[in-house]
Amino acid sequence: MTTRVGIVGAGAAGAGAAYALRGADAEVTILEKSRGVGGRAATRRKNDCRYDHGANYVKDGDERTDSLLRELGDEGLVDVEKPVWIFEGDGEIREGDDDEAHKWTWTEGITQLAKRLLARTDAEVRKGTRVERIAREGAGDGTDSETWTVTDTDGETHGPFDVLLLTPPAPQTTALLEATEWDDERLGTLTDAVAEVEYRTIRTFVLDYDFRESYPWYGAVNVDDDHEVGWLSREECKDGHVPDGESLLVAQMAPDWSAERYDDPLDEAGADAAELVADLLGDERYADPEWVDDQGWRYALPEGGVDDDAVRSAEGAGLFFAGDWTVGEGRVHRALWNSHDVGERIGEGAGGADEN
Ligand SMILES: Cc1cc2nc3c(=O)[nH]c(=O)nc-3n(C[C@H](O)[C@H](O)[C@H](O)COP(=O)(O)OP(=O)(O)OC[C@H]3O[C@@H](n4cnc5c(N)ncnc54)[C@H](O)[C@@H]3O)c2cc1C
CATH class of the missing domain: 3.90.660.10 (Polyamine Oxidase; Chain A, domain 2)
Incomplete structure (x- = not known):
């Protein structure tokens, strides 16, 4: 059965996870509060100038970053x-x-990273959608299975999702966990662990x-x-x-x-x-x-990373986390690869995981 995956955030992490899932039997929906993708790897245009006003560039921390960027197309790569x-x-x-x-970076700016990753997926990106609340609910199909639903600040609900991946910075993820309805003791430990990341x-x-x-x-x-x-x-x-x-x-x-x-x-x-x-x-x-x-x-x-055991404790219930705070380093490529790994784990559960 196709796994319905909801991802909150379309930064390097959100895009990296969607990219990792492109060969899996998964239907991916990304909910992003901004009007564009890229998150802190951001570009703006003004007065004939274009500038990366968040992350300045992607460091090629290792060979796989280098080969991924080339895979995404040499055109405009700077x-x-x-x-x-x-x-x-x-x-x-x-x-x-x-x-x-x-x-x-790219002549068109560093947002090309998320744009190019997402262009190679079938993920649906719902921009201008700020997630406010999350709930774990019965699937409503007469089985014991449960799914995740999220509600945005306009009161619209999205889902149900079999898997939910949260990628906003830790303080924003903490706010989402505090607004989560899930009758499970893991929630408190998880929220406390994420709240510690400054x-x-x-x-x-x-x-x-x-x-x-x-x-x-x-x-x-x-x-x-x-x-x-x-x-x-x-x-x-x-x-x-x-x-x-x-x-x-x-x-x-x-x-x-x-x-x-x-x-x-x-x-x-x-x-x-x-x-x-x-x-x-x-x-x-x-x-x-x-x-x-x-x-x-x-x-x-x-400032640091999160307790890995705590954030992975909810994976059995289909709740995943990724982003620079889960690796403890504010770097685009670290957020991307951390999330790519998480996407692969989700994909393995979904079957037909991508080999890239
Ligand atoms: C000024 C600055 C300079 C930097 N310089 C560099 C650099 O030169 N090189 C480098 O490698 N790294 C740099 N970094 C760090 C790098 O930008 C980040 O580590 C990386 O982009 C993090 O990606 P992410 O996907 O984890 O998070 P983000 O990019 O923050 O993505 C999270 C996304 O979630 C969205 N979101 C948040 N809350 C919600 C919600 N409730 N509902 C829906 N969507 C939501 C956000 O809008 C965002 O798009 C810099 C960062 C800054 C701010």
Whole structure:
């Protein structure tokens, strides 16, 4: 019998699980609160520029990431060639130990990852659907079997699903578990375990300039957590992202700064961020960008991982979890492969599992 799989979230994890399930006897429905897919691997377009304002690139952590990305099509694939340098509290940008063989994105932006994965599946993606409640219910077919149903914030129900996979960041998954009707003692332990995973907050600023300087680096990362700017990168190093002669900087502010200034108006916080960037680059012109954009990531990067036994305890009841917090590292490829593995486990239960 075809397994009905519901996935909450269409980020790298949600897309990775759907991709792993493409050869299995499964009907996959993805519920995503945003209007697009990709989650924190996000791209925005503005004023002829295109920029990755969440994850900057996909690191090819191992050979399988490299071969998967090529399998998804070489067209538009961008390898950011210049290295990532480092800086400390003193703000001096210097060469670091950039061991990352490739830094992948696409001319169309990093959302291509989820788009390309999903395009190779039959999964139905219901965008603009924010899941609010989950329930475990009798199948209503006279048998003892139970299924999962979810309700969104518009009061619409989705399902029934034989398997439900939750991929939102841990705090959002905790909220869903707290709003779950399931008369089972595993629920409490599970909810407590997921609630323990904390996230760093990052506010990203995108700063556009009508000039372009040359630097030996693509990005610079603060390595001692002692600078207000946590990360600075040059989007013009990605083919197809920034018109010639312009530059577009992505500044991800340090967690403390980001949490404190999270709700400050864009004009004030953006001006302060631009000043800090100008200081860091030792060039006053950067204090006066042509335009500024921003994005707050309340749940940007997990501080650690979750108790694996606890999250796997509900798999027998068809409740699965995946995402960067289940591996304990905020990296696109880690979320993707973790979820791909979970998708394969679900697929094995469904029969006809994919071999990829
Ligand atoms: C500023 C920043 C910079 C980063 N830089 C890098 C980098 O350079 N390289 C790298 O590898 N990683 C980077 N990361 C980390 C990387 O983006 C994440 O680890 C990865 O994208 C996580 O994928 P995910 O699918 O687990 O979660 P997400 O991408 O968060 O996906 C979860 C999805 O669930 C959806 N969702 C949440 N709640 C609900 C709900 N109730 N109902 C329906 N849908 C819901 C969300 O909208 C989202 O689409 C960065 C992250 C940030 C924020």
